[in-house]
Amino acid sequence: MYSLRIGVAGYGYWGSKHVRVLSGLPGVEVTVVDADESRLAEAQRVHGPIVAVSSLDECLDELDGVVVAVPPAAHAPLALAALDAGKGVLVEKPLATTVADAETMVERARARNCCLMVGHTFEYNPAVWKLKEIIDSGELGKILYIDTARLDLGRYQNDCNVIWDLAPHDISIVSYLLDEMPDETSVWARRHIGRRHADVAYLRMTFPRREVSAYVHVSWLDPCKVRRVTVVGERKMAVYNDLSDNERVRVYDIGVDALESDDVHAMPVSYRTGDIVSPYIQHAEPLLVQDTHFVESLTTGRAPATPGERGLEVVRVLASTDEAAAPATAGRFRSLGTAS
Ligand SMILES: NC(=O)c1ccc[n+]([C@@H]2O[C@H](COP(=O)([O-])OP(=O)(O)OC[C@H]3O[C@@H](n4cnc5c(N)ncnc54)[C@H](O)[C@@H]3O)[C@@H](O)[C@H]2O)c1
Structure with a gap:
Protein backbone atom coordinates (compact mmCIF):
# COMPACT_ATOMS: atom_id res chain seq x y z
CA MET A 1 0.00 0.00 0.00
CA THR A 121 22.45 17.90 -3.86
CA PHE A 122 25.76 18.85 -2.27
CA GLU A 123 23.98 20.34 0.74
CA TYR A 124 22.87 16.76 1.44
CA ASN A 125 26.39 15.37 1.08
CA PRO A 126 28.08 14.08 4.29
CA ALA A 127 31.53 15.17 2.98
CA VAL A 128 30.29 18.76 2.64
CA TRP A 129 28.77 18.56 6.14
CA LYS A 130 32.16 17.38 7.46
CA LEU A 131 33.96 20.22 5.70
CA LYS A 132 31.54 22.73 7.24
CA GLU A 133 32.03 21.14 10.68
CA ILE A 134 35.82 21.56 10.30
CA ILE A 135 35.48 25.21 9.21
CA ASP A 136 32.99 26.02 11.99
CA SER A 137 35.24 24.40 14.63
CA GLY A 138 37.90 27.02 13.86
CA GLU A 139 40.51 24.33 13.13
CA LEU A 140 41.56 26.00 9.88
CA GLY A 141 41.77 29.48 11.46
CA LYS A 142 40.46 32.46 9.53
CA ILE A 143 39.47 31.40 6.02
CA LEU A 144 41.67 33.18 3.46
CA TYR A 145 40.02 31.91 0.29
CA ILE A 146 38.15 28.98 -1.26
CA ASP A 147 38.93 27.46 -4.64
CA THR A 148 36.70 25.01 -6.49
CA ALA A 149 37.19 23.05 -9.72
CA ARG A 150 34.42 21.14 -11.52
CA LEU A 151 35.96 19.97 -14.77
CA ASP A 152 35.33 17.15 -17.20
CA LEU A 153 34.68 16.31 -20.81
CA GLY A 154 31.19 17.38 -19.80
CA ARG A 155 27.66 17.04 -21.15
CA TYR A 156 27.16 20.15 -23.33
CA GLN A 157 23.71 21.64 -22.65
CA ASN A 158 21.34 23.22 -25.17
CA ASP A 159 19.67 25.73 -22.93
CA CYS A 160 22.39 27.09 -20.65
CA ASN A 161 26.10 27.78 -20.45
CA VAL A 162 28.61 25.94 -18.29
CA ILE A 163 28.16 28.40 -15.42
CA TRP A 164 24.39 27.84 -15.14
CA ASP A 165 24.93 24.08 -15.55
CA LEU A 166 27.78 23.42 -13.11
CA ALA A 167 28.38 26.47 -10.90
CA PRO A 168 25.05 26.14 -9.00
CA HIS A 169 26.83 23.31 -7.15
CA ASP A 170 29.80 25.49 -6.22
CA ILE A 171 27.71 28.55 -5.32
CA SER A 172 25.55 26.34 -3.12
CA ILE A 173 28.54 24.56 -1.52
CA VAL A 174 30.56 27.70 -0.78
CA SER A 175 27.62 29.78 0.50
CA TYR A 176 26.57 26.82 2.67
CA LEU A 177 30.12 26.49 4.05
CA LEU A 178 30.40 30.21 4.79
CA ASP A 179 26.78 30.76 5.90
CA GLU A 180 26.42 33.76 3.63
CA MET A 181 25.73 34.70 0.02
CA PRO A 182 28.25 36.56 -2.13
CA ASP A 183 27.62 40.24 -2.84
CA GLU A 184 29.73 40.51 -5.98
CA THR A 185 30.83 38.31 -8.88
CA SER A 186 33.36 38.68 -11.65
CA VAL A 187 33.56 36.26 -14.53
CA TRP A 188 35.71 35.13 -17.37
CA ALA A 189 33.80 32.81 -19.70
CA ARG A 190 34.47 31.58 -23.21
CA ARG A 191 32.93 29.31 -25.85
CA HIS A 192 35.42 27.04 -27.61
CA ILE A 193 33.14 24.45 -29.28
CA GLY A 194 29.91 25.07 -31.20
CA ARG A 195 28.05 28.35 -31.52
CA ARG A 196 25.89 28.45 -28.44
CA HIS A 197 27.25 28.69 -24.95
CA ALA A 198 30.46 29.28 -23.01
CA ASP A 199 32.02 25.92 -22.15
CA VAL A 200 34.86 27.09 -19.87
CA ALA A 201 34.49 29.71 -17.14
CA TYR A 202 36.22 31.16 -14.13
CA LEU A 203 34.12 32.93 -11.55
CA ARG A 204 35.14 34.96 -8.53
CA MET A 205 32.68 35.63 -5.73
CA THR A 206 33.25 37.89 -2.75
CA PHE A 207 31.68 37.13 0.61
CA PRO A 208 31.56 40.42 2.53
CA ARG A 209 31.00 39.31 6.13
CA ARG A 210 33.88 36.85 6.22
CA GLU A 211 35.97 38.90 3.75
CA VAL A 212 36.58 35.75 1.73
CA SER A 213 36.91 35.34 -2.02
CA ALA A 214 35.93 32.10 -3.72
CA TYR A 215 37.32 31.17 -7.11
CA VAL A 216 35.23 28.74 -9.16
CA HIS A 217 36.53 27.00 -12.28
CA VAL A 218 33.92 25.11 -14.33
CA SER A 219 34.50 23.38 -17.64
CA TRP A 220 32.86 21.00 -20.11
CA LEU A 221 36.11 20.89 -22.05
CA ASP A 222 38.81 19.37 -19.90
CA PRO A 223 40.52 15.97 -20.30
CA CYS A 224 40.59 15.33 -16.55
CA LYS A 225 37.57 14.83 -14.34
CA VAL A 226 37.99 17.04 -11.27
CA ARG A 227 35.50 17.67 -8.45
CA ARG A 228 37.44 19.58 -5.81
CA VAL A 229 36.89 22.21 -3.15
CA THR A 230 39.95 23.67 -1.42
CA VAL A 231 39.57 25.77 1.71
CA VAL A 232 42.69 27.71 2.65
CA GLY A 233 42.81 28.89 6.24
CA GLU A 234 45.42 30.85 8.15
CA ARG A 235 46.24 27.81 10.31
CA LYS A 236 45.37 24.76 8.16
CA MET A 237 43.98 23.90 4.76
CA ALA A 238 41.31 21.37 3.78
CA VAL A 239 40.59 19.68 0.47
CA TYR A 240 37.33 17.95 -0.42
CA ASN A 241 37.83 15.63 -3.38
CA ASP A 242 34.46 14.19 -4.37
CA LEU A 243 36.16 11.57 -6.57
CA SER A 244 38.16 10.00 -3.75
CA ASP A 245 36.83 6.67 -2.50
CA ASN A 246 37.97 6.80 1.09
CA GLU A 247 39.69 10.16 1.73
CA ARG A 248 37.13 12.63 0.45
CA VAL A 249 38.19 15.28 2.96
CA ARG A 250 41.80 15.85 3.95
CA VAL A 251 43.03 18.42 6.44
CA TYR A 252 46.58 19.62 5.83
CA ASP A 253 48.39 21.04 8.83
CA ILE A 254 50.42 23.39 6.67
CA GLY A 255 50.62 27.13 6.27
CA VAL A 256 52.64 30.18 5.38
CA ASP A 257 53.44 33.05 7.75
CA ALA A 258 54.54 36.48 6.57
CA LEU A 259 57.88 37.64 7.98
CA GLU A 260 58.08 41.38 8.55
CA SER A 261 61.61 42.58 7.90
CA ASP A 262 63.26 45.65 6.40
CA ASP A 263 66.00 43.43 4.98
CA VAL A 264 65.19 43.05 1.24
CA HIS A 265 67.33 39.88 1.13
CA ALA A 266 65.44 38.15 3.96
CA MET A 267 62.81 35.45 3.27
CA PRO A 268 59.38 37.16 2.95
CA VAL A 269 57.57 34.20 4.52
CA SER A 270 58.16 31.09 6.62
CA TYR A 271 56.51 27.73 6.00
CA ARG A 272 54.86 25.32 8.44
CA THR A 273 54.34 21.67 7.60
CA GLY A 274 52.67 18.91 9.62
CA ASP A 275 50.23 16.02 9.48
CA ILE A 276 47.65 15.31 6.83
CA VAL A 277 44.51 13.88 8.43
CA SER A 278 41.48 12.38 6.71
CA PRO A 279 38.44 12.28 9.02
CA TYR A 280 35.85 9.49 8.95
CA ILE A 281 32.83 10.37 6.85
CA GLN A 282 29.63 8.33 7.02
CA HIS A 283 28.58 6.79 3.73
CA ALA A 284 25.26 8.01 2.35
CA GLU A 285 24.20 8.69 -1.22
CA PRO A 286 23.48 12.45 -1.31
CA GLY A 308 12.80 27.68 -3.04
CA GLU A 309 14.20 30.87 -1.47
CA ARG A 310 17.65 29.25 -1.39
CA GLY A 311 17.30 28.30 -5.06
CA LEU A 312 16.30 31.90 -5.82
CA GLU A 313 19.43 33.22 -4.04
CA VAL A 314 21.64 31.00 -6.21
CA VAL A 315 19.76 32.04 -9.38
CA ARG A 316 20.44 35.70 -8.44
CA VAL A 317 24.17 34.94 -8.30
CA LEU A 318 23.99 33.07 -11.63
CA ALA A 319 22.13 35.98 -13.25
CA SER A 320 24.81 38.38 -12.02
CA THR A 321 27.40 36.28 -13.87
CA ASP A 322 25.58 36.95 -17.16
CA GLU A 323 26.02 40.68 -16.56
CA ALA A 324 29.59 40.22 -15.37
CA ALA A 325 30.48 38.12 -18.44
CA ALA A 326 29.31 40.85 -20.85
CA PRO A 327 32.28 42.23 -22.84
CA ALA A 328 34.29 44.24 -20.36
CA THR A 329 37.31 46.48 -20.67
CA ALA A 330 40.34 44.25 -20.89
CA GLY A 331 43.83 45.28 -19.82
CA ARG A 332 45.49 46.39 -23.09
CA PHE A 333 49.13 46.95 -23.93
CA ARG A 334 51.36 47.27 -26.96
CA SER A 335 53.21 44.05 -27.70
CA LEU A 336 56.20 43.53 -29.97
CA GLY A 337 54.22 40.52 -31.26
CA THR A 338 56.84 37.91 -30.50
CA ALA A 339 57.47 35.77 -27.46
CA SER A 340 61.19 35.26 -28.06
N1 LIG B 1 21.90 17.68 -8.82
C1 LIG B 1 22.78 17.19 -9.69
O1 LIG B 1 23.88 16.77 -9.32
C2 LIG B 1 22.41 17.16 -11.14
C3 LIG B 1 23.19 16.42 -12.03
C4 LIG B 1 22.83 16.40 -13.38
C5 LIG B 1 21.71 17.12 -13.82
N2 LIG B 1 20.98 17.84 -12.92
C6 LIG B 1 19.81 18.63 -13.36
O2 LIG B 1 18.79 17.71 -13.73
C7 LIG B 1 18.00 18.27 -14.79
C8 LIG B 1 17.97 17.27 -15.95
O3 LIG B 1 19.27 17.12 -16.46
P1 LIG B 1 19.67 15.83 -17.30
O4 LIG B 1 21.13 15.87 -17.44
O5 LIG B 1 19.02 14.62 -16.71
O6 LIG B 1 18.96 16.15 -18.71
P2 LIG B 1 18.63 15.11 -19.87
O7 LIG B 1 18.61 15.91 -21.13
O8 LIG B 1 19.49 13.90 -19.78
O9 LIG B 1 17.14 14.63 -19.54
C9 LIG B 1 16.04 15.50 -19.59
C10 LIG B 1 14.79 14.66 -19.88
O10 LIG B 1 13.64 15.52 -19.76
C11 LIG B 1 12.71 15.20 -20.81
N3 LIG B 1 11.87 16.39 -21.00
C12 LIG B 1 12.22 17.60 -21.50
N4 LIG B 1 11.19 18.46 -21.43
C13 LIG B 1 10.17 17.78 -20.87
C14 LIG B 1 8.84 18.13 -20.51
N5 LIG B 1 8.36 19.36 -20.69
N6 LIG B 1 8.06 17.18 -19.95
C15 LIG B 1 8.51 15.94 -19.74
N7 LIG B 1 9.77 15.54 -20.04
C16 LIG B 1 10.58 16.46 -20.60
C17 LIG B 1 13.59 14.85 -21.98
O11 LIG B 1 12.88 14.04 -22.93
C18 LIG B 1 14.74 14.09 -21.31
O12 LIG B 1 14.49 12.69 -21.25
C19 LIG B 1 18.65 19.61 -15.13
O13 LIG B 1 17.97 20.62 -14.46
C20 LIG B 1 20.07 19.49 -14.57
O14 LIG B 1 20.61 20.74 -14.22
C21 LIG B 1 21.30 17.86 -11.61
Whole structure:
Protein backbone atom coordinates (compact mmCIF):
# COMPACT_ATOMS: atom_id res chain seq x y z
CA MET A 1 0.00 0.00 0.00
CA TYR A 2 1.52 3.33 -1.07
CA SER A 3 1.01 6.47 0.95
CA LEU A 4 2.73 8.94 -1.37
CA ARG A 5 2.66 9.21 -5.15
CA ILE A 6 5.52 11.21 -6.65
CA GLY A 7 5.86 12.10 -10.31
CA VAL A 8 9.38 12.50 -11.70
CA ALA A 9 9.26 14.80 -14.74
CA GLY A 10 12.24 14.01 -16.97
CA TYR A 11 13.66 10.48 -17.21
CA GLY A 12 17.03 11.57 -18.57
CA TYR A 13 20.51 11.27 -17.06
CA TRP A 14 19.56 12.73 -13.67
CA GLY A 15 15.81 12.08 -13.51
CA SER A 16 16.47 8.34 -13.90
CA LYS A 17 18.54 8.50 -10.69
CA HIS A 18 15.64 10.20 -8.86
CA VAL A 19 13.36 7.39 -10.06
CA ARG A 20 15.79 4.73 -8.79
CA VAL A 21 16.18 6.40 -5.41
CA LEU A 22 12.49 7.28 -4.85
CA SER A 23 11.31 3.82 -5.98
CA GLY A 24 13.39 2.33 -3.17
CA LEU A 25 11.74 4.44 -0.45
CA PRO A 26 9.04 2.68 1.56
CA GLY A 27 5.50 3.86 0.84
CA VAL A 28 6.48 5.84 -2.27
CA GLU A 29 5.01 5.08 -5.68
CA VAL A 30 6.72 6.75 -8.62
CA THR A 31 5.15 7.91 -11.86
CA VAL A 32 7.61 8.62 -14.66
CA VAL A 33 6.86 11.57 -16.93
CA ASP A 34 8.86 12.15 -20.09
CA ALA A 35 7.97 13.78 -23.40
CA ASP A 36 10.17 11.26 -25.22
CA GLU A 37 8.48 7.86 -25.74
CA SER A 38 11.84 6.08 -25.91
CA ARG A 39 12.67 7.32 -22.40
CA LEU A 40 9.34 5.98 -21.10
CA ALA A 41 10.11 2.60 -22.68
CA GLU A 42 13.55 2.67 -21.03
CA ALA A 43 11.97 3.42 -17.63
CA GLN A 44 9.65 0.44 -18.05
CA ARG A 45 12.51 -1.79 -19.16
CA VAL A 46 14.49 -0.89 -16.02
CA HIS A 47 11.67 -0.70 -13.47
CA GLY A 48 9.10 -3.14 -14.80
CA PRO A 49 5.45 -2.17 -14.34
CA ILE A 50 6.05 1.48 -13.42
CA VAL A 51 3.42 4.06 -14.42
CA ALA A 52 4.90 6.09 -17.28
CA VAL A 53 3.17 8.98 -19.08
CA SER A 54 4.23 11.57 -21.63
CA SER A 55 3.03 14.78 -19.93
CA LEU A 56 2.62 16.03 -16.38
CA ASP A 57 -0.98 17.13 -17.08
CA GLU A 58 -1.96 13.48 -17.60
CA CYS A 59 -1.11 12.44 -14.05
CA LEU A 60 -0.97 15.62 -11.93
CA ASP A 61 -4.33 15.02 -10.22
CA GLU A 62 -3.13 11.61 -8.97
CA LEU A 63 0.14 12.88 -7.47
CA ASP A 64 1.16 14.14 -4.02
CA GLY A 65 4.47 15.63 -5.16
CA VAL A 66 6.56 16.28 -8.25
CA VAL A 67 10.30 16.16 -8.94
CA VAL A 68 11.24 18.41 -11.86
CA ALA A 69 14.32 16.97 -13.60
CA VAL A 70 13.91 18.34 -17.12
CA PRO A 71 16.38 20.77 -18.76
CA PRO A 72 16.58 24.07 -16.80
CA ALA A 73 14.53 26.25 -19.19
CA ALA A 74 11.53 23.94 -18.60
CA HIS A 75 11.78 24.01 -14.79
CA ALA A 76 9.53 27.04 -14.22
CA PRO A 77 6.50 26.03 -16.36
CA LEU A 78 6.37 22.48 -14.94
CA ALA A 79 6.96 23.58 -11.34
CA LEU A 80 4.30 26.32 -11.59
CA ALA A 81 1.77 23.86 -13.05
CA ALA A 82 2.44 21.51 -10.12
CA LEU A 83 2.23 24.30 -7.52
CA ASP A 84 -1.01 25.59 -9.06
CA ALA A 85 -2.43 22.10 -8.59
CA GLY A 86 -1.43 22.27 -4.90
CA LYS A 87 1.45 19.77 -5.16
CA GLY A 88 4.79 19.96 -3.34
CA VAL A 89 7.70 20.28 -5.76
CA LEU A 90 11.40 19.45 -5.76
CA VAL A 91 13.11 21.30 -8.62
CA GLU A 92 16.56 20.36 -9.84
CA LYS A 93 19.30 22.98 -9.86
CA PRO A 94 19.26 25.69 -11.08
CA LEU A 95 15.78 26.50 -9.74
CA ALA A 96 15.04 28.55 -12.88
CA THR A 97 16.88 30.28 -15.72
CA THR A 98 15.75 33.81 -14.80
CA VAL A 99 15.39 35.66 -11.50
CA ALA A 100 11.81 36.62 -12.47
CA ASP A 101 10.81 32.95 -12.93
CA ALA A 102 12.48 31.93 -9.67
CA GLU A 103 10.70 34.75 -7.81
CA THR A 104 7.35 33.71 -9.30
CA MET A 105 7.93 30.11 -8.21
CA VAL A 106 8.76 31.16 -4.64
CA GLU A 107 5.74 33.49 -4.47
CA ARG A 108 3.42 30.83 -5.94
CA ALA A 109 4.61 28.22 -3.41
CA ARG A 110 3.90 30.69 -0.58
CA ALA A 111 0.49 31.61 -1.97
CA ARG A 112 -0.51 27.94 -2.37
CA ASN A 113 1.15 26.96 0.92
CA CYS A 114 3.06 24.21 -0.92
CA CYS A 115 6.54 22.82 -0.40
CA LEU A 116 9.05 24.18 -2.93
CA MET A 117 12.49 22.63 -2.57
CA VAL A 118 15.57 23.02 -4.76
CA GLY A 119 17.86 20.07 -5.53
CA HIS A 120 21.15 21.45 -4.22
CA THR A 121 22.45 17.90 -3.86
CA PHE A 122 25.76 18.85 -2.27
CA GLU A 123 23.98 20.34 0.74
CA TYR A 124 22.87 16.76 1.44
CA ASN A 125 26.39 15.37 1.08
CA PRO A 126 28.08 14.08 4.29
CA ALA A 127 31.53 15.17 2.98
CA VAL A 128 30.29 18.76 2.64
CA TRP A 129 28.77 18.56 6.14
CA LYS A 130 32.16 17.38 7.46
CA LEU A 131 33.96 20.22 5.70
CA LYS A 132 31.54 22.73 7.24
CA GLU A 133 32.03 21.14 10.68
CA ILE A 134 35.82 21.56 10.30
CA ILE A 135 35.48 25.21 9.21
CA ASP A 136 32.99 26.02 11.99
CA SER A 137 35.24 24.40 14.63
CA GLY A 138 37.90 27.02 13.86
CA GLU A 139 40.51 24.33 13.13
CA LEU A 140 41.56 26.00 9.88
CA GLY A 141 41.77 29.48 11.46
CA LYS A 142 40.46 32.46 9.53
CA ILE A 143 39.47 31.40 6.02
CA LEU A 144 41.67 33.18 3.46
CA TYR A 145 40.02 31.91 0.29
CA ILE A 146 38.15 28.98 -1.26
CA ASP A 147 38.93 27.46 -4.64
CA THR A 148 36.70 25.01 -6.49
CA ALA A 149 37.19 23.05 -9.72
CA ARG A 150 34.42 21.14 -11.52
CA LEU A 151 35.96 19.97 -14.77
CA ASP A 152 35.33 17.15 -17.20
CA LEU A 153 34.68 16.31 -20.81
CA GLY A 154 31.19 17.38 -19.80
CA ARG A 155 27.66 17.04 -21.15
CA TYR A 156 27.16 20.15 -23.33
CA GLN A 157 23.71 21.64 -22.65
CA ASN A 158 21.34 23.22 -25.17
CA ASP A 159 19.67 25.73 -22.93
CA CYS A 160 22.39 27.09 -20.65
CA ASN A 161 26.10 27.78 -20.45
CA VAL A 162 28.61 25.94 -18.29
CA ILE A 163 28.16 28.40 -15.42
CA TRP A 164 24.39 27.84 -15.14
CA ASP A 165 24.93 24.08 -15.55
CA LEU A 166 27.78 23.42 -13.11
CA ALA A 167 28.38 26.47 -10.90
CA PRO A 168 25.05 26.14 -9.00
CA HIS A 169 26.83 23.31 -7.15
CA ASP A 170 29.80 25.49 -6.22
CA ILE A 171 27.71 28.55 -5.32
CA SER A 172 25.55 26.34 -3.12
CA ILE A 173 28.54 24.56 -1.52
CA VAL A 174 30.56 27.70 -0.78
CA SER A 175 27.62 29.78 0.50
CA TYR A 176 26.57 26.82 2.67
CA LEU A 177 30.12 26.49 4.05
CA LEU A 178 30.40 30.21 4.79
CA ASP A 179 26.78 30.76 5.90
CA GLU A 180 26.42 33.76 3.63
CA MET A 181 25.73 34.70 0.02
CA PRO A 182 28.25 36.56 -2.13
CA ASP A 183 27.62 40.24 -2.84
CA GLU A 184 29.73 40.51 -5.98
CA THR A 185 30.83 38.31 -8.88
CA SER A 186 33.36 38.68 -11.65
CA VAL A 187 33.56 36.26 -14.53
CA TRP A 188 35.71 35.13 -17.37
CA ALA A 189 33.80 32.81 -19.70
CA ARG A 190 34.47 31.58 -23.21
CA ARG A 191 32.93 29.31 -25.85
CA HIS A 192 35.42 27.04 -27.61
CA ILE A 193 33.14 24.45 -29.28
CA GLY A 194 29.91 25.07 -31.20
CA ARG A 195 28.05 28.35 -31.52
CA ARG A 196 25.89 28.45 -28.44
CA HIS A 197 27.25 28.69 -24.95
CA ALA A 198 30.46 29.28 -23.01
CA ASP A 199 32.02 25.92 -22.15
CA VAL A 200 34.86 27.09 -19.87
CA ALA A 201 34.49 29.71 -17.14
CA TYR A 202 36.22 31.16 -14.13
CA LEU A 203 34.12 32.93 -11.55
CA ARG A 204 35.14 34.96 -8.53
CA MET A 205 32.68 35.63 -5.73
CA THR A 206 33.25 37.89 -2.75
CA PHE A 207 31.68 37.13 0.61
CA PRO A 208 31.56 40.42 2.53
CA ARG A 209 31.00 39.31 6.13
CA ARG A 210 33.88 36.85 6.22
CA GLU A 211 35.97 38.90 3.75
CA VAL A 212 36.58 35.75 1.73
CA SER A 213 36.91 35.34 -2.02
CA ALA A 214 35.93 32.10 -3.72
CA TYR A 215 37.32 31.17 -7.11
CA VAL A 216 35.23 28.74 -9.16
CA HIS A 217 36.53 27.00 -12.28
CA VAL A 218 33.92 25.11 -14.33
CA SER A 219 34.50 23.38 -17.64
CA TRP A 220 32.86 21.00 -20.11
CA LEU A 221 36.11 20.89 -22.05
CA ASP A 222 38.81 19.37 -19.90
CA PRO A 223 40.52 15.97 -20.30
CA CYS A 224 40.59 15.33 -16.55
CA LYS A 225 37.57 14.83 -14.34
CA VAL A 226 37.99 17.04 -11.27
CA ARG A 227 35.50 17.67 -8.45
CA ARG A 228 37.44 19.58 -5.81
CA VAL A 229 36.89 22.21 -3.15
CA THR A 230 39.95 23.67 -1.42
CA VAL A 231 39.57 25.77 1.71
CA VAL A 232 42.69 27.71 2.65
CA GLY A 233 42.81 28.89 6.24
CA GLU A 234 45.42 30.85 8.15
CA ARG A 235 46.24 27.81 10.31
CA LYS A 236 45.37 24.76 8.16
CA MET A 237 43.98 23.90 4.76
CA ALA A 238 41.31 21.37 3.78
CA VAL A 239 40.59 19.68 0.47
CA TYR A 240 37.33 17.95 -0.42
CA ASN A 241 37.83 15.63 -3.38
CA ASP A 242 34.46 14.19 -4.37
CA LEU A 243 36.16 11.57 -6.57
CA SER A 244 38.16 10.00 -3.75
CA ASP A 245 36.83 6.67 -2.50
CA ASN A 246 37.97 6.80 1.09
CA GLU A 247 39.69 10.16 1.73
CA ARG A 248 37.13 12.63 0.45
CA VAL A 249 38.19 15.28 2.96
CA ARG A 250 41.80 15.85 3.95
CA VAL A 251 43.03 18.42 6.44
CA TYR A 252 46.58 19.62 5.83
CA ASP A 253 48.39 21.04 8.83
CA ILE A 254 50.42 23.39 6.67
CA GLY A 255 50.62 27.13 6.27
CA VAL A 256 52.64 30.18 5.38
CA ASP A 257 53.44 33.05 7.75
CA ALA A 258 54.54 36.48 6.57
CA LEU A 259 57.88 37.64 7.98
CA GLU A 260 58.08 41.38 8.55
CA SER A 261 61.61 42.58 7.90
CA ASP A 262 63.26 45.65 6.40
CA ASP A 263 66.00 43.43 4.98
CA VAL A 264 65.19 43.05 1.24
CA HIS A 265 67.33 39.88 1.13
CA ALA A 266 65.44 38.15 3.96
CA MET A 267 62.81 35.45 3.27
CA PRO A 268 59.38 37.16 2.95
CA VAL A 269 57.57 34.20 4.52
CA SER A 270 58.16 31.09 6.62
CA TYR A 271 56.51 27.73 6.00
CA ARG A 272 54.86 25.32 8.44
CA THR A 273 54.34 21.67 7.60
CA GLY A 274 52.67 18.91 9.62
CA ASP A 275 50.23 16.02 9.48
CA ILE A 276 47.65 15.31 6.83
CA VAL A 277 44.51 13.88 8.43
CA SER A 278 41.48 12.38 6.71
CA PRO A 279 38.44 12.28 9.02
CA TYR A 280 35.85 9.49 8.95
CA ILE A 281 32.83 10.37 6.85
CA GLN A 282 29.63 8.33 7.02
CA HIS A 283 28.58 6.79 3.73
CA ALA A 284 25.26 8.01 2.35
CA GLU A 285 24.20 8.69 -1.22
CA PRO A 286 23.48 12.45 -1.31
CA LEU A 287 20.56 12.06 -3.75
CA LEU A 288 18.98 9.49 -1.44
CA VAL A 289 19.42 11.82 1.55
CA GLN A 290 17.93 14.70 -0.46
CA ASP A 291 14.94 12.80 -1.83
CA THR A 292 14.20 11.25 1.58
CA HIS A 293 14.18 14.80 2.96
CA PHE A 294 11.73 15.85 0.22
CA VAL A 295 9.42 12.97 1.13
CA GLU A 296 9.65 13.98 4.82
CA SER A 297 8.82 17.59 3.92
CA LEU A 298 5.78 16.42 1.97
CA THR A 299 4.52 14.21 4.78
CA THR A 300 5.28 16.49 7.75
CA GLY A 301 4.63 19.86 6.09
CA ARG A 302 7.94 21.13 7.52
CA ALA A 303 10.02 23.49 5.37
CA PRO A 304 12.90 21.75 3.57
CA ALA A 305 16.56 22.57 4.31
CA THR A 306 16.94 23.93 0.76
CA PRO A 307 13.68 25.82 0.15
CA GLY A 308 12.80 27.68 -3.04
CA GLU A 309 14.20 30.87 -1.47
CA ARG A 310 17.65 29.25 -1.39
CA GLY A 311 17.30 28.30 -5.06
CA LEU A 312 16.30 31.90 -5.82
CA GLU A 313 19.43 33.22 -4.04
CA VAL A 314 21.64 31.00 -6.21
CA VAL A 315 19.76 32.04 -9.38
CA ARG A 316 20.44 35.70 -8.44
CA VAL A 317 24.17 34.94 -8.30
CA LEU A 318 23.99 33.07 -11.63
CA ALA A 319 22.13 35.98 -13.25
CA SER A 320 24.81 38.38 -12.02
CA THR A 321 27.40 36.28 -13.87
CA ASP A 322 25.58 36.95 -17.16
CA GLU A 323 26.02 40.68 -16.56
CA ALA A 324 29.59 40.22 -15.37
CA ALA A 325 30.48 38.12 -18.44
CA ALA A 326 29.31 40.85 -20.85
CA PRO A 327 32.28 42.23 -22.84
CA ALA A 328 34.29 44.24 -20.36
CA THR A 329 37.31 46.48 -20.67
CA ALA A 330 40.34 44.25 -20.89
CA GLY A 331 43.83 45.28 -19.82
CA ARG A 332 45.49 46.39 -23.09
CA PHE A 333 49.13 46.95 -23.93
CA ARG A 334 51.36 47.27 -26.96
CA SER A 335 53.21 44.05 -27.70
CA LEU A 336 56.20 43.53 -29.97
CA GLY A 337 54.22 40.52 -31.26
CA THR A 338 56.84 37.91 -30.50
CA ALA A 339 57.47 35.77 -27.46
CA SER A 340 61.19 35.26 -28.06
N1 LIG B 1 21.90 17.68 -8.82
C1 LIG B 1 22.78 17.19 -9.69
O1 LIG B 1 23.88 16.77 -9.32
C2 LIG B 1 22.41 17.16 -11.14
C3 LIG B 1 23.19 16.42 -12.03
C4 LIG B 1 22.83 16.40 -13.38
C5 LIG B 1 21.71 17.12 -13.82
N2 LIG B 1 20.98 17.84 -12.92
C6 LIG B 1 19.81 18.63 -13.36
O2 LIG B 1 18.79 17.71 -13.73
C7 LIG B 1 18.00 18.27 -14.79
C8 LIG B 1 17.97 17.27 -15.95
O3 LIG B 1 19.27 17.12 -16.46
P1 LIG B 1 19.67 15.83 -17.30
O4 LIG B 1 21.13 15.87 -17.44
O5 LIG B 1 19.02 14.62 -16.71
O6 LIG B 1 18.96 16.15 -18.71
P2 LIG B 1 18.63 15.11 -19.87
O7 LIG B 1 18.61 15.91 -21.13
O8 LIG B 1 19.49 13.90 -19.78
O9 LIG B 1 17.14 14.63 -19.54
C9 LIG B 1 16.04 15.50 -19.59
C10 LIG B 1 14.79 14.66 -19.88
O10 LIG B 1 13.64 15.52 -19.76
C11 LIG B 1 12.71 15.20 -20.81
N3 LIG B 1 11.87 16.39 -21.00
C12 LIG B 1 12.22 17.60 -21.50
N4 LIG B 1 11.19 18.46 -21.43
C13 LIG B 1 10.17 17.78 -20.87
C14 LIG B 1 8.84 18.13 -20.51
N5 LIG B 1 8.36 19.36 -20.69
N6 LIG B 1 8.06 17.18 -19.95
C15 LIG B 1 8.51 15.94 -19.74
N7 LIG B 1 9.77 15.54 -20.04
C16 LIG B 1 10.58 16.46 -20.60
C17 LIG B 1 13.59 14.85 -21.98
O11 LIG B 1 12.88 14.04 -22.93
C18 LIG B 1 14.74 14.09 -21.31
O12 LIG B 1 14.49 12.69 -21.25
C19 LIG B 1 18.65 19.61 -15.13
O13 LIG B 1 17.97 20.62 -14.46
C20 LIG B 1 20.07 19.49 -14.57
O14 LIG B 1 20.61 20.74 -14.22
C21 LIG B 1 21.30 17.86 -11.61
